[in-house]
Amino acid sequence: MRLDGSTPRGTTEEASITSSPPAVGSTVDGPVDGRVEVRDLTKTFGSVTAVDSLSFTVEPGQVTGFLGPNGAGKTTTLRMALGLITPARGTTTIGGTPYAAPPQPTRQVGAVLETAFHPGRTGRDHLRVYCRAAGLPTSRADEVLAQVGLAPAGKRKAGNYSLGMRQRLGLATALLGDPQVLVLDEPANGLDPEGIQWLRGFLRHLAHDQGRTVLISSHLLAEVEQTADRVVIVGAGKLVREGTLDELRGESAGTVLVRTPAAEQLTAALAGTGAVVEATGPGALTVTGLTTDEVGARAFTAGVELHELRSHTSGLEEVYFRLTAGAEQYAATTPGSVA
Amino acid sequence: MNLVRAEWTKLLSTRVGLWLLVVACLMAGGFTALFTGLAGAENGLPPVGTTEFADVVAGIPAQVAVIALVLGVIGMTQEYRHRTATPTFLVSPQRGRVVVAKLLAYAVAGLVVAVAVVAVTVLVATVYGSARGGAPDWSGDAPGVLLRSGLALVVYAVIGVGVGALVRNQVGAVVGALVYLFVVEPIIASVPATADAYAYLPGGALAALTSGDGPGDLLGTWQGGLLLLGYGLVAAVLGTVLAVRRDVV
Numbered sequence: 001m002r003l004d005g006s007t008p009r010g011t012t013e014e015a016s017i018t019s020s021p022p023a024v025g026s027t028v029d030g031p032v033d034g035r036v037e038v039r040d041l042t043k044t045f046g047s048v049t050a051v052d053s054l055s056f057t058v059e060p061g062q063v064t065g066f067l068g069p070n071g072a073g074k075t076t077t078l079r080m081a082l083g084l085i086t087p088a089r090g091t092t093t094i095g096g097t098p099y100a101a102p103p104q105p106t107r108q109v110g111a112v113l114e115t116a117f118h119p120g121r122t123g124r125d126h127l128r129v130y131c132r133a134a135g136l137p138t139s140r141a142d143e144v145l146a147q148v149g150l151a152p153a154g155k156r157k158a159g160n161y162s163l164g165m166r167q168r169l170g171l172a173t174a175l176l177g178d179p180q181v182l183v184l185d186e187p188a189n190g191l192d193p194e195g196i197q198w199l200r201g202f203l204r205h206l207a208h209d210q211g212r213t214v215l216i217s218s219h220l221l222a223e224v225e226q227t228a229d230r231v232v233i234v235g236a237g238k239l240v241r242e243g244t245l246d247e248l249r250g251e252s253a254g255t256v257l258v259r260t261p262a263a264e265q266l267t268a269a270l271a272g273t274g275a276v277v278e279a280t281g282p283g284a285l286t287v288t289g290l291t292t293d294e295v296g297a298r299a300f301t302a303g304v305e306l307h308e309l310r311s312h313t314s315g316l317e318e319v320y321f322r323l324t325a326g327a328e329q330y331a332a333t334t335p336g337s338v339a
Numbered sequence: 340m341n342l343v344r345a346e347w348t349k350l351l352s353t354r355v356g357l358w359l360l361v362v363a364c365l366m367a368g369g370f371t372a373l374f375t376g377l378a379g380a381e382n383g384l385p386p387v388g389t390t391e392f393a394d395v396v397a398g399i400p401a402q403v404a405v406i407a408l409v410l411g412v413i414g415m416t417q418e419y420r421h422r423t424a425t426p427t428f429l430v431s432p433q434r435g436r437v438v439v440a441k442l443l444a445y446a447v448a449g450l451v452v453a454v455a456v457v458a459v460t461v462l463v464a465t466v467y468g469s470a471r472g473g474a475p476d477w478s479g480d481a482p483g484v485l486l487r488s489g490l491a492l493v494v495y496a497v498i499g500v501g502v503g504a505l506v507r508n509q510v511g512a513v514v515g516a517l518v519y520l521f522v523v524e525p526i527i528a529s530v531p532a533t534a535d536a537y538a539y540l541p542g543g544a545l546a547a548l549t550s551g552d553g554p555g556d557l558l559g560t561w562q563g564g565l566l567l568l569g570y571g572l573v574a575a576v577l578g579t580v581l582a583v584r585r586d587v588v
Contacts, residue, residue, distance in 0.1 A: 100432035133345035
């Protein structure tokens with residue numbers, strides 16, 4: 001895959017491929033090409049504070065997931081970052097400047113905030129409109145159509161496109177300027193499993209191999225779990241957590257599940273280690289605070305027979321639910337319903 | 340300039356513009372044929388082949404100004420209706436320039452409609468008039484009226500873009516504009532207490548610029564023209580300012 005050699009960044013494609021992405025979580029002082037910095041963004045609609053003093057940073061070379069339940073303020077934040085909504089307070093800079101500042105933002109930032117097109121216009125004409133507006137050659141329309149796999153449908157009216165094709169057309173629009181930064185709002189909506197797989201690979205390629213900044217929002221953690229390196233989680237307009245997926249997994253407080261006919265003996269053997277041991281059934285224990293190796297070693301020393309010893313991580317999904325619990329604007333009352 | 344070309348690509352890549360052009364030509368041709376067919380009858384229409392008849396015919400293009408208005412309204416409101424305002428303003432964050440480009444593009448589109456409508460009107464009047472005994476005599480005021488009628492279409496297209504930027508809701512803007520032109524203005528013109536104001540409204544200004552006939556006293560030709568231009572300018576400036584200031588959600 002090739003993203004047009006004429007990149008505006010002055011780097012050859014080779015250089016951007018070989019350049020290693022910055023270390024996860026690293027911060028370099030000063031403006032960095034492709035770094036998105038959101039500072040203290042706030043927006044109220046009437047009496048509702050949609051976004052509340054939100055600050056976070058998105059680094060190049062990574063895919064960053066922007067997560068939060070529906071109504072958490074994700075779209076409003078992205079629209080403020082891209083100059084479509086005027087924030088009550090706060091700023092967003094992309095590569096050190098606000099979005100509207102560069103004369104040709106399409107070359108710096110490509111964004112899809114909704115799959116918007118005139119239903120009577122062909123996909124190709126839709127793209128040509130924005131080529132003209134951005135001062136790009138209209139041949140870019142065909143290039144990006146091919147890039148997202150829509151070339152055969154380019155001359156069909158966009159109104160007849162499937163949901164997945166509309167998503168691809170939106171992505172193609174964002175790619176027109178061969179941007180350093182890609183911002184996508186709920187890009188996986190309506191994509192079939194194959195499409196999601198393709199999108200995942202595509203975004204990771206753009207970020208990891210080409211050093212671009214990729215920010216994708218979603219209300220579903222599962223959607224970004226295999227794509228994102230880092231997540232920014234918001235709830236009710238506030239920052240809930242910012243970090244790598246590994247850091248988040250670390251918070252899931254892994255437990256060790258043990259089955260043994262000598263539960264009491266093992267509990268005694270684990271006393272004094274600081275671990276919390278909980279009997280979860282006849283002959284079943286849950287140990288928090290130790291690894292499987294440590295539990296196994298203690299059991300061996302104490303001569304306790306083990307029938308099962310395995311680690312259980314509660315999973316990102318649980319962490320995400322815990323972090324955003326109560327932050328849903330329209331929490332359902334039915335127990336077990338998923339926001 | 341890129342943005343104006345983008346607007347042209349938008350206009351030409353859907354059928355709306357073409358349909359409105361066809362409707363405008365059909366309306367102008369239809370009116371002309373009707374007037375030509377009735378010319379010289381006992382209804383006060385002057386006979387074909389006279390300068391008086393040519394004057395009447397020359398006022399016909401102004402009657403389809405409403406189509407130019409609708410063209411402008413749709414051109415602006417489709418961005419909101421189909422939500423393409425988002426990608427449009429993402430590509431061109433200086434929103435004022437987008438609206439100005441639209442105003443320019445639709446002024447040109449209005450000019451295209453005007454030329455087509457004037458051509459159809461002259462053609463139908465000449466061909467049908469000749470068949471009925473004489474082509475209109477264009478030696479009088481008629482060419483000037485035709486020119487000003489065409490100009491009015493351009494201004495109405497520009498007003499349409501401004502109205503679209505103000506109202507944003509496509510159905511609301513089109514219906515509102517039609518109701519205003521065909522219901523509100525006639526009422527204002529017919530109620531004695533407000534009749535004097537009619538001359539200063541867009542419809543009154545249009546009438547002053549083109550036919551010079553209308554209920555009550557109208558402004559002079561060029562005063563009407565300037566007033567109409569003023570309305571176009573106000574709509575354009577208001578529309579631009581609002582498009583820049585409002586959030587695009």
